[in-house]
Amino acid sequence: MNLAPFVLFGSFAVLLLLRVPVAFSLGASSFIAVVYVGLDPMVVVQKMADGMDSFALLAIPFFILAGNLMTEGGIAARMIDLANVLVGFIRGGLAMVNIVASMFFGGISGSSVADTSSIGTILIPMMKRKGYDADYSVSVTITSSTQGIIIPPSHNAIIYALAAGGSVSIARLFLGGIIPGVMVGLALMVVSCLIAARRNYPRGEMVPLREALKILAGSFPGLLTAVIIVGLVIFGVATATESSAIAVVYAFLIAFFFYREIPLGRLSGILLNSVKTISMVMLLIAAASSFGFVLAYLRIPALVTEALLHTAKSPFAVLLMINVLLLALGCVMDMAPLILIVTPVLLPVVTKIGMDPVHFGIVLLLNLGIGLCTPPVGTTLFVGCAIGGISIEKTTRALPPFYLAMVSVLLLVTYVPWFTMFLPGIFMK
């Protein structure tokens, strides 16, 4: 019997449980497995460097940098003002504002933690002042911020495209995420509205037309970022990497010369913060590419496909198993590493049962987005609770209705491919 897969996964699991960073766990277990099967260990570091040597990957640093420039440049406050014009007058108005602002903001940052920390910092204290409970305010903020992962542009979508081996079109992924992203927002609005009515939260006031037009004009340049990136990619004018570089230049100009809320001196700090976030993601991608090489060398994706299709008889059951597995993994692990680890293993399974890789990508992002809001480990949950000044336990007790909304959307998107594939089908023949 070939023990190499057990050596690989065994050492990986042990290192992971002992709190070794995911990137080093991936690298070290690849090294151990490579030595075990008698390959030259040099291949591990070579695959690491080769994993970063990809033009598509360059979009990730650029998206993160553009998002940071926009966030620090005061875009969040403008998105909130805009959302207030649109939905502030409904019962539980500030919760609606929170969700709609995340929808807009998601088109700019593509990161749920960035969304929670920028929109949450403004809205959670505001909600508490107006009589909303802290657990509710934090729940609305963190769950709605996961829209940013699916609504394009999203650097996690690029990570998925890379993990899928470059065979997935980024333009199609971007288009595919729009409807499911909006569905998450709508489902959360229904739940928040019902709870708001029961707890008798206030409604906001209608914004006068003149004021509304002024707010619309102010938020327009920020919203345009998303339109530029997605538009260029969809119409094939520029690659995702090129349009993300243009987005950085655009965000730089808007933040420093149009909104002008921060001095030019902040640029150095924004760059350094971005470097730290980006290199964390890059090291993960590098290490995952060694790990992926070993997986392929040991033919593990083929073995998993066979085993899964053997246990679950129908495509329906396979997808259910995969979703449950991912939700469980999402409870203890973060998004980017999970995308990188599970994609090479599960993508062959789902393509075998006839699922489009774009459809699977959106299901994966949606599923792991829920994981960011679940204890014991949920980055977005942690940040939201820190901002709301409330314990994780208390927030978790308020979360189930919101989980229910998200899981319902997840199942709809999983089993009705139309939601994901409709837009790519129209725009990309």
Place this chain on the structure above:
Amino acid sequence: MYRAVLNLFSAAVETVTRVLLSALVVIISWQVFSRFALNRTPYWAEETALVLVVWFGLLGAGLGVRDGTHLAVEFFARLLPASARLVVHRFVFAVTCCFALVMMISGARLVLMTTEQTLPATHLPVAVSYLAVPISGIFIFLHALPGVALDAARMSAIESAPAGSANEEGGG
């Protein structure tokens, strides 16, 4: 002494990575501009960018080791008593050191093997981009080494860092 040299090294890396990130934006923007405005694609742009991004990513990873921002599964280790956690922390740094050693040794071999091969457009040696592996290995090693002899006081400083702020928006 060790600290002073390492701080100098880190300061240099912080500057270099910032410059590399800005340079990447400029190069790719120039590529687009050149294609549309001057009607030609600069032959060197993509290849140079790919060399720079390998350097950028790997050097930055060392800063992540210094700041303890690399994503890890903290949950299970948190359940342990303080004395066991200290051992776990030391183990993590030891594994990091070992992996950095692999990066240094295998990386150096990789560099030596590829000095003769050149990239198609710019004719730079392939080793130029692989050189980032051993150099970053040294940087990561230097930052992880003191942690192998971590004491209880420094451990509580590491652990009290707020969970969310440490890995701002890396999660997604």
